[in-house]
Amino acid sequence: MGVVGWLILVVIVVAVAVVAFLAIRRRRRGGGVIATKDKR
Amino acid sequence: MSHLLVDAQQRRIDAVVVGRGKKAQLVDWAQLSGFGPDAVMVVDEGVLRPPADDRERAAAEGKLELVGKRALSEGGNELGELDDVTFDADSGVLEELLIGVRRVPAGSLLGSGSYAAILDQSQEPSP
Amino acid sequence: MRLLMTATQIRGLPVVTVRGGEDVAEVRDVIYSPGAGRLVGLTLNKRGFFAGRSRDVLSAEAIHAVGQHAVMVLDESSIVTPEDASDEVGHPATERNVLGDDVLTEGGSSLGKVADLVLLVGSSGEVVGYQIDKAGGGRGYIPLPAQLSVSGDALVVPNITEEFVQDDLVGLGASVDEFRARLGLS
Numbered sequence: 029m030g031v032v033g034w035l036i037l038v039v040i041v042v043a044v045a046v047v048a049f050l051a052i053r054r055r056r057r058g059g060g061v062i063a064t065k066d067k068r
Numbered sequence: 069m070s071h072l073l074v075d076a077q078q079r080r081i082d083a084v085v086v087g088r089g090k091k092a093q094l095v096d097w098a099q100l101s102g103f104g105p106d107a108v109m110v111v112d113e114g115v116l117r118p119p120a121d122d123r124e125r126a127a128a129e130g131k132l133e134l135v136g137k138r139a140l141s142e143g144g145n146e147l148g149e150l151d152d153v154t155f156d157a158d159s160g161v162l163e164e165l166l167i168g169v170r171r172v173p174a175g176s177l178l179g180s181g182s183y184a185a186i187l188d189q190s191q192e193p194s195p
Numbered sequence: 196m197r198l199l200m201t202a203t204q205i206r207g208l209p210v211v212t213v214r215g216g217e218d219v220a221e222v223r224d225v226i227y228s229p230g231a232g233r234l235v236g237l238t239l240n241k242r243g244f245f246a247g248r249s250r251d252v253l254s255a256e257a258i259h260a261v262g263q264h265a266v267m268v269l270d271e272s273s274i275v276t277p278e279d280a281s282d283e284v285g286h287p288a289t290e291r292n293v294l295g296d297d298v299l300t301e302g303g304s305s306l307g308k309v310a311d312l313v314l315l316v317g318s319s320g321e322v323v324g325y326q327i328d329k330a331g332g333g334r335g336y337i338p339l340p341a342q343l344s345v346s347g348d349a350l351v352v353p354n355i356t357e358e359f360v361q362d363d364l365v366g367l368g369a370s371v372d373e374f375r376a377r378l379g380l381s
Contacts, residue, residue: 056247057240059223060292061202061312063345064283066230076216142213143196143317144262181216183209186267192196 069108073127074134074153074162076180081160084108085128086116092128093118097160131182139167140184141192150185197317198263199364201326202227203294205314210239210253210274211265218242219271220249226287227312227322232339234258234320236284237266239274252280261316297349298327298337300357305330306337309350313367324367325350327360335360336367338374353378 071085073094083094086108093116095108102109110116119125126132139147152166153174162174165185178186202225209218220239228235237258239249257273258266268274277285298306311326313336324338337356344351359374361367 053245053247057223059206059225059238059240060289061206061294061309062224062226062287062289063291063293064226064228064230064235065288065291066228077214137216140211140216140265140267141196141262142267143260144208144211144265144267145196146264179212179214179216181212183211183218184216184265186211186213186216 071127071130071133073124073132074180076177076185079162079174079177081155081162083124083127094120094124094128103157126182132180134165134180134185137180138184139165139187139191141187142178142189143192145193147187147191147193196262197315199323199368200261200263200314200316202312202314204263205237205261205266205316208261209242209265210237211267212270212273213259213267214270217271218265219268220251220253220274222266223248224287224289224292225312226284227314227320228283229322229339229345232322234261234314234316234322236280236287238284238287250277251275252277252284254280254284255320258320260318261314261320291345293325293345293350295348296345298325298356299349299351300354301351302354304357306352306357306360307335310334313364323371329360335362336364337361338367338371 069084069086070088072081073083075082081097083096086093095115099115100108101111119128134150134153137150139150141147148167150165150167154164155162165172176187176191178188205225206222208222210220211218221242222237223240224238226236234255236255237253239251241249251274253274259269260267293309296309307327307329309325310328313323315321315323322339324336327335329335337360355377359370361370
């Protein structure tokens with residue numbers, strides 16, 4: 029591959045890493061709205 | 069002089085930070101012989117001392133500086149930025165806080181730290 | 196100052212100490228009691244872009260105030276380990292996350308899906324109702340007490356809720372009393 033080819037590969041790898049990091053971070057930190065079990 | 073270390077509960081200046089970075093040293097307010105717009109006066113260099121605890125180290129790094137601090141009400145609503153602080157040059161007691169165009173008595177200050185200065189509910193914004 | 200906020204607006208807010216002026220944590224889960232109609236507690240994340248979950252939790256009683264920009268506590272001791280909190284807050288039933296749940300009437304009509312929870316905050320946290328993505332499209336609001344049960348991925352609500360789907364928060368606030376009267380609750 030030429031230089032351009034390598035550059036594109038690097039960009040793609042970095043982009044994938046960033047997306048993966050953000051996705052993992054969101055799953056670990058993601059919150060919800062939780063209803064307690066009420067005994068009435 | 070680079071920063072002021074303020075006791076928010078007592079609403080007065082505890083100490084002045086002189087110098088920057090690793091060379092930063094503190095002078096307790098009581099040890100100052102004079103305070104002016106461009107410099108502070110000390111009796112002799114012996115009153116300069118290194119930061120003694122985490123709070124003083126944070127102050128030396130500028131993290132606790134009131135001027136420029138986010139102003140947050142005790143109800144959890146942002147009021148703006150603390151643009152300026154006035155105080156009595158003799159006693160070091162805080163007098164007024166300037167937030168935007170509003171002058172707020174220093175008595176409204178409940179606490180202050182690296183994230184925000186907390187003002188009591190008299191300063192709550194109206195809905 | 197009391198204001199209407201949604202649970203997703205509260206999520207992610209910093210938890211700030213009144214005395215220390217420090218952001219000691221941020222909000223992860225919002226835990227509420229549908230029966231009591233109030234906020235019960237919050238689970239937390241650590242502050243910072245790279246930071247993960249925090250073990251510690253915040254019970255509603257320990258909250259000083261909830262505002263638009265921060266959840267206020269008096270000092271760091273308000274935040275406790277799960278062992279020192281009630282079970283509901285220390286070990287929340289994460290499978291009972293209502294976001295995205297179907298909203299079904301007893302009679303079997305689908306009103307839509309839960310998009311958010313609406314709370315009246317200030318120094319206490321009262322749950323006013325739900326924001327839903329309506330079955331026919333668009334956003335709506337239904338008042339609490341809106342449900343008979345939360346089970347699986349569905350909220351089951353009384354039939355008359357269907358008449359009380361509001362277009363906006365103002366309508367929601369105004370409809371709560373009448374709704375409760377119709378249910379024989381006030």
